[in-house]
Amino acid sequence: MQQPATKHQSIKPAYAFKNGYGRQFARSLRSHWQLYLLVIPPLLFFVIFKYVPMANAVLAFKDYNVVKGIWGSPWVGLKYFRMFFENPIFWTLVRNTLLLSFYQLLAGFPIPILLALMLNEIRNGRFKRFVQLVTFAPYFISTVVMVSMIMLFLAPRLGFVNIALQYFGFEPVNFLGEPGMFRSIYVWSDIWQTAGYAAVIYLAALAGIDPTLYEAAKVDGASRFQKIWHVDLPGILPTVTIILILNVGSIMSVGFEKIYLLQNSLNLPTSEVIATYVYSMGLLNANYSFATAVGLLNSVINLVLLVAVNGFARRISNNSIW
Numbered sequence: 062m063q064q065p066a067t068k069h070q071s072i073k074p075a076y077a078f079k080n081g082y083g084r085q086f087a088r089s090l091r092s093h094w095q096l097y098l099l100v101i102p103p104l105l106f107f108v109i110f111k112y113v114p115m116a117n118a119v120l121a122f123k124d125y126n127v128v129k130g131i132w133g134s135p136w137v138g139l140k141y142f143r144m145f146f147e148n149p150i151f152w153t154l155v156r157n158t159l160l161l162s163f164y165q166l167l168a169g170f171p172i173p174i175l176l177a178l179m180l181n182e183i184r185n186g187r188f189k190r191f192v193q194l195v196t197f198a199p200y201f202i203s204t205v206v207m208v209s210m211i212m213l214f215l216a217p218r219l220g221f222v223n224i225a226l227q228y229f230g231f232e233p234v235n236f237l238g239e240p241g242m243f244r245s246i247y248v249w250s251d252i253w254q255t256a257g258y259a260a261v262i263y264l265a266a267l268a269g270i271d272p273t274l275y276e277a278a279k280v281d282g283a284s285r286f287q288k289i290w291h292v293d294l295p296g297i298l299p300t301v302t303i304i305l306i307l308n309v310g311s312i313m314s315v316g317f318e319k320i321y322l323l324q325n326s327l328n329l330p331t332s333e334v335i336a337t338y339v340y341s342m343g344l345l346n347a348n349y350s351f352a353t354a355v356g357l358l359n360s361v362i363n364l365v366l367l368v369a370v371n372g373f374a375r376r377i378s379n380n381s382i383w
Contacts, residue, residue, distance in 0.1 A: 121354035141354035177263035196257030208322040238327035270296035302380040310367030
């Protein structure tokens with residue numbers, strides 16, 4: 062009959078594993094201390110600016126008082142969440158945010174993929190580098206400068222676009238004053254600015270495809286389109302899936318700065334989104350608890366979408382973030 066393990070026997074393997082793991086980590090730290098040193102700044106950034114502020118999300122459940130502070134203010138439960146749900150502007154904010162985000166996702170997500178596939182097919186190295194430079198350069202334009210360019214180009218009287226329209230006999234259009242045009246202006250200017258940068262990720266994925274697959278496709282007589290369809294697209298599918306999951310997970314967090322700078326009283330019916338509403342309520346009106354509640358609700362929705370899309374992608378393609 063097998064004897065039961067004694068206390069000494071049960072502790073020894075765990076101690077040996079712990080002691081061995083500690084020695085292994087110390088040896089790795091001595092050998093690769095430069096890499097560990099590089100990891101420290103981003104870790105500190107996330108801890109200080111991402112995780113520590115999460116504790117202050119409790120402000121959404123309190124009636125904030127400047128004198129008493131966040132932790133000394135009285136609890137009010139879900140008061141501010143109910144205020145937001147009962148606000149007549151609630152559905153307008155949700156609709157504007159979702160429509161703008163889905164528009165940006167549907168129009169902006171495939172274009173960097175197509176751009177990367179086209180760049181990958183260019184055989185002239187000099188022309189390929191030129192196209193990459195032209196498409197990548199707009200990414201370095203700041204948001205303020207980008208909005209200034211849009212305003213100058215689309216100005217009702219002196220804008221380049223309206224001058225061209227008048228040249229062909231059309232009446233000038235106040236593009237930024239038309240609510241129906243705001244989403245297209247925002248999305249397509251963002252695509253022009255970021256498509257080249259986003260394509261770099263897919264170009265890196267294309268560079269990692271096994272060259273023997275192209276040779277096999279060439280031997281089989283595959284055309285250029287068939288190589289793209291049967292070799293390139295399956296090769297970058299894991300990368301496409303991860304990027305899509307991240308984009309859907311941030312669908313409620315449409316960019317604040319550009320929207321706020323393009324926003325005016327004429328296009329407000331379509332340009333007012335949750336992010337700009339939180340800014341106006343929280344900072345301009347000093348209603349910090351209400352703004353925190355709206356922002357927290359927005360973050361929770363993004364988290365739920367991220368988890369749901371990640372699980373769905375893992376089931377149908379075995380590609381997911383976790």
